[in-house]
Amino acid sequence: IERIEQTEEKLNAYITVCAQEALEKAKVADEELLRLSEDEIPELFGIPIAIKDNINVEGIRMTCASRMLESFISPYDATVTKKLRERGAIFIGKNNLDEFAMGSSTETSYFGPTKNPWDFSRVPGGSSGGSAAAVAARSALASLGSDTGGSIRQPAAFCGVVGLKPTYGRVSRYGLTAFASSLDQIGPITKNVEDAAYLLNIISGLDSKDATSAKLPVPNFLEALNGEVKGLKVGLPKEYFVEGIEPEVKALVEEAARKLEKLGAELVEVSLPTTKYSVETYYIIAPAEASSNLGRFDGVRYTYRAKNYKGLVDMYCKTRAEGFGDEVKRRIMIGTYTLSAGYYDAYYLKAQKVRTLIYNDFQKAFESVDVLLTPVTPEVAFKIGEKTDDPIKMYLSDVFTIAVNLAGLPALSLPCGLTAQNLPVGVQLIGKAFDEETILKVAHALE
Numbered sequence: 001i002e003r004i005e006q007t008e009e010k011l012n013a014y015i016t017v018c019a020q021e022a023l024e025k026a027k028v029a030d031e032e033l034l035r036l037s038e039d040e041i042p043e044l045f046g047i048p049i050a051i052k053d054n055i056n057v058e059g060i061r062m063t064c065a066s067r068m069l070e071s072f073i074s075p076y077d078a079t080v081t082k083k084l085r086e087r088g089a090i091f092i093g094k095n096n097l098d099e100f101a102m103g104s105s106t107e108t109s110y111f112g113p114t115k116n117p118w119d120f121s122r123v124p125g126g127s128s129g130g131s132a133a134a135v136a137a138r139s140a141l142a143s144l145g146s147d148t149g150g151s152i153r154q155p156a157a158f159c160g161v162v163g164l165k166p167t168y169g170r171v172s173r174y175g176l177t178a179f180a181s182s183l184d185q186i187g188p189i190t191k192n193v194e195d196a197a198y199l200l201n202i203i204s205g206l207d208s209k210d211a212t213s214a215k216l217p218v219p220n221f222l223e224a225l226n227g228e229v230k231g232l233k234v235g236l237p238k239e240y241f242v243e244g245i246e247p248e249v250k251a252l253v254e255e256a257a258r259k260l261e262k263l264g265a266e267l268v269e270v271s272l273p274t275t276k277y278s279v280e281t282y283y284i285i286a287p288a289e290a291s292s293n294l295g296r297f298d299g300v301r302y303t304y305r306a307k308n309y310k311g312l313v314d315m316y317c318k319t320r321a322e323g324f325g326d327e328v329k330r331r332i333m334i335g336t337y338t339l340s341a342g343y344y345d346a347y348y349l350k351a352q353k354v355r356t357l358i359y360n361d362f363q364k365a366f367e368s369v370d371v372l373l374t375p376v377t378p379e380v381a382f383k384i385g386e387k388t389d390d391p392i393k394m395y396l397s398d399v400f401t402i403a404v405n406l407a408g409l410p411a412l413s414l415p416c417g418l419t420a421q422n423l424p425v426g427v428q429l430i431g432k433a434f435d436e437e438t439i440l441k442v443a444h445a446l447e
């Protein structure tokens with residue numbers, strides 16, 4: 001908590017800090033500890049964990065970085081937070097994000113932007129920018145983020161920490177504020193791979209409250225960290241190493257690949273030809289789902305309601321006009337348009353078909369390799385304000401992370417070095433569906 005106090009003025013990584021509750025819980029835990037024998041101590045006993053502010057923690061405010069939910073208090077725990085709580089974790093605060101997780105820089109937050117701890121003039125990435133900045137600045141031991149199109153991996157890369165997006169269905173989304181339900185996943189943002197495996201062990205598994213959670217056994221992910229990468233086939237998709245990537249980023253990612261080769265892995269060039277359509281496909285599907293999911297924020301339920309209105313429709317309009325920021329409105333308008341009767345086939349249906357092609361590309365690549373290695377982003381953390389006037393430029397910063405969500409695969413972002421300007425670069429490891437073990441194993445070997 002002292003560390004949060006030292007760093008928050010510069011970083012703005014938290015929307016809510018639960019200093020008092022956390023200290024009280026820690027005190028109780030301290031006393032309890034004296035009574036517990038070693039094997040009775042729960043896995044996360046007294047461990048302070050931060051949570052992205054679009055995931056419910058009972059009794060604590062959850063804003064989604066929006067004016068719409070400025071004073072909303074979560075009435076229940078998300079499944080992931082319930083699981084952490086049951087293992088003794090202490091919630092120290094809620095991390096800043098882009099409003100409703102829509103963005104790549106944490107600049108669309110109603111509560112102001114988060115800064116990158118490596119360079120305060122730069123963004124931490126987004127949308128889980130507060131989570132990544134807090135872990136990087138050591139004002140959180142670990143945080144949970146959400147990833148719809150790259151929101152765990154891209155900020156992890158920009159802040160030099162580990163970020164894992166599990167397979168769609170591995171972790172329950174119950175209690176995560178829905179953005180694009182067919183893409184959203186919750187995952188850990190941590191200092192190292194071991195912590196990511198540790199948290200994934202706890203948050204994974206079937207949940208009757210989320211029909212998309214998978215009925216599959218959860219392996220012990222810590223056991224995967226055995227350093228055995230000899231003989232593994234590592235695919236380098238040629239479409240991810242093209243012009244337009246900053247040369248220093250490319251060089252550091254290639255160095256990571258060579259390191260794996262030295263450890264006995266085999267590098268294989270593969271092709272994901274439909275990848276080039278992933279940003280376009282995502283920006284039809286995600287806004288379509290968002291426009292539907294955000295319909296619930298109508299001024300009747302939840303907290304914000306416009307003050308002066310004439311009748312119900314006027315109340316809806318004014319509440320939504322005042323409660324949502326520009327980026328959220330842009331997404332709602334795009335989504336409503338692409339789902340409208342005359343355009344559904346041309347946009348939404350077409351995008352769903354391309355999504356299948358993207359998935360098939362990955363399936364084909366995984367016939368010949370065990371894991372894929374790519375950059376996380378084409379560039380290092382950009383300057384605050386650099387892309388705010390140009391949504392397309394902002395959308396393109398997720399060009400290497402988005403296809404993974406469309407295909408529902410697991411992927412991890414691992415720091416792989418610093419540029420001459422002292423800015424972190426991330427390497428992305430993409431695995432087969434439900435094979436988080438291999439990406440964790442490879443990441444651990446590279447660490």
Ligand code: GLN
Pocket residue numbers: 101102103104126127146147148149150151152179286398
């Ligand atoms: N940057 C992407 C978007 O704005 C992804 C966000 C996310 O993963 N939540 O939609």
